[in-house]
Amino acid sequence: MQYNFDEIIDRRDTGSLKWYYTDDTIPLWVADMDFKAAQPILDAVEQVVQHGILGYTKPTDALYDSIIKWHGSLYDLQLTKQNISFSPGVVPSLALMMNVFTEVGEAVLVNDPIYTPFMSKVEQNGRKLVLSALKEVDGKYHLDLADIEAKIIEHDVKLYLLCNPHNPGGRVWTIAELEALLAICKKHNVAIVSDEIHQDLTLTGHTFIPFLTLAKGYEHNVVSLTSMTKTFNIAGIKGSMIFATDEALVKKISQQQHLNDEYELNLFAYRAMRVAYEQGNEWLTQALNYIEANIDVTVQFLEKYLPKIKVMRPEASYLIWVDCSAYAKDDQVLYETLREAKVELSAGFKYGQEGHLKMRINVACPRVLLLEGLNRMHAALGVTATSS
Template sequence: MMVQYNFDEIIDRRDTGSVKWHYSDDTIPLWVADMDFKAAQPILNAIEQAAQHGILGYTKPTEALYESIIQWHGSRYDLQLDKQNILFSPGVVPSLALMINVFTEVGDAVLVNDPIYTPFMTKVEQNGRALVMSALKEFDGKYQLDLADIEAKIIEHKVKLYLLCNPHNPGGRVWTRQELEALLALCKKHDVAIVSDEIHQDLTLSGYTFTPLLTLAKGYAHKVVSLTSMTKTFNVAGIKGSMIFAKDDALIKKISQQQQLNDEYELNLFAYKVMRSAYEDGDEWLEQALNYIEANIDLTISFLEEHLPDIKIMRPEASYLIWLDCSAYAQDNQKLYDKLRDAKVELNAGVKYGAEGHLKMRLNVACPKALLREGLNRVSAAFSGDVKA
């Protein structure tokens, strides 16, 4: 029997330790990438059942869990996995750091795009590698890979590893099969390993097709790794857990050995339970959530085009994050951020994502429409006076 989820429900998250809702005032958070939606009922049931069992001891992944992961990725993305292709990790960011240590040595160059999710940059530098950035090109309202610049940077800096974000955060691009094939060919030409963060894969929006990099890696599987998780998809980021996929046996062994160094290869009891429940029974919730998110994206774009037409909007192809160019309304990054905070609405400052984020902001629309409308009113008020959505 179909469950109809209520995404309009406003759930008070203040005073819960929430990172997103940490305020002591009535600020509306449209920033960090978690949703203000209650998790799918099967997930909540799985957590409750585990707690009611009463014994919360050491736990390992079951055959049923592996099968749920294999079925989800095979049926949705034609990514054919076997149990031996799958490793577990506390999160995608720890996995990025892990991959840096698997594929490079201290001092080696690692290439990322600009703009990019902040940990791509910080983990490279914190691990003593040389950070090399290739700016994405904006064309027709969306980002494109600058393959000529990428190749030039690879040659100039003797790059050993490329960290790809697909779908892209913060720009929301779902890289096409053709773009990925061209990038893969370039990396293969110069013997550059490529690690793809695919955590937003399941949030691909209607009209777009997500292509896992590993489906294209035949003949180069010893240098290709994908990272993903159910946490963004099903709004369970507080339950840490992710997966590492690789098709080459020797590479999987090397990654596993690196994990052993820090003892970071196990998840907790609830993460295993939630992961299996999400992949077995979460598709109904996800379909409804994506429909609601797409309606919120439409609402946001319509509102901004009407009331703040000088903001340049990059419509996302995946996720619930909208990349906004606010340069018409400010000349200083800190003043832009402060102007919105003074209006009691918080967005992510674009400058945190690299130089290309100058005077840009990232807006999260995964919340009940009433909260979104009020947040948009405050954005508008900050720039042009009080306007009602």
């Protein structure tokens, strides 16, 4: 089936987080796509409604099989049913991991910049947040391994929260980078939780490596968090998975989840997840092609009309991290200037100190909307340019 990603679907007044406006603002911010979900997923949700009984539910063996097959065939990540737990979201799981691996007051290391909840969940849970800035070399972020090790020693870090693929920088960390990181964590007995929610959106020319595939001998200290919601644009359904391959660790995770009864999903999530993994590939391939073309359009537009913006081309997902420092001096003013021009981007400063004067553009929308958003960005920043 051929999907039409150019279709503009009005999301106003649907309770959409992304489209909360009452005016004609173009939202290129929070990470969901303005594309209709895959037909098999929509059919499955409809079948649940048609069946008519929406009672208590639990994961079936067929669901576990679909998850095991997807991860085995795409990433050579060999899982068993016992390795898989469910959670309402990756962010709730990040928070849960504080209690699995650390005590109140202990240090947790994250990179800067980073998807905001990595920082907020550490602090809200009474842990000590330690930041290691990513190094920008040749338009790409790199882990600063020397800094990571120094910070681990200095703060007696217990847990490292990795984001792979990285949000907002779009890096898909290479096997060499991940192995080097693992060696440091092993040396200092630091646990690793890898948020891999953007894994299936890896773009042409890059290879996603699940952290668990490298963890042999260190499985007791490694957890991966992932979800079908980002891949298939069904975030409103809520649902995610926690993968751990060490038996004692799985037990500990389960105990923590039971404290707040946080291990069950709803009927729609279970059903959508299985169908997504079994029948969603056709949609995903087409969505990724459309997204890659939107990335090209954005990069070319910015090169032509806002040439002083430094663009970090993503290796995965549909979020483009751009450095606007040539066009602005103040973070809040930059954000508001764009808002006044009726285009909303994610403000870089919310992603850490390294986000100063940066913005994140979500390009997963019909191209006409994207171009209108970019034109508004040009109109706003072209006028306020501080250097020509």
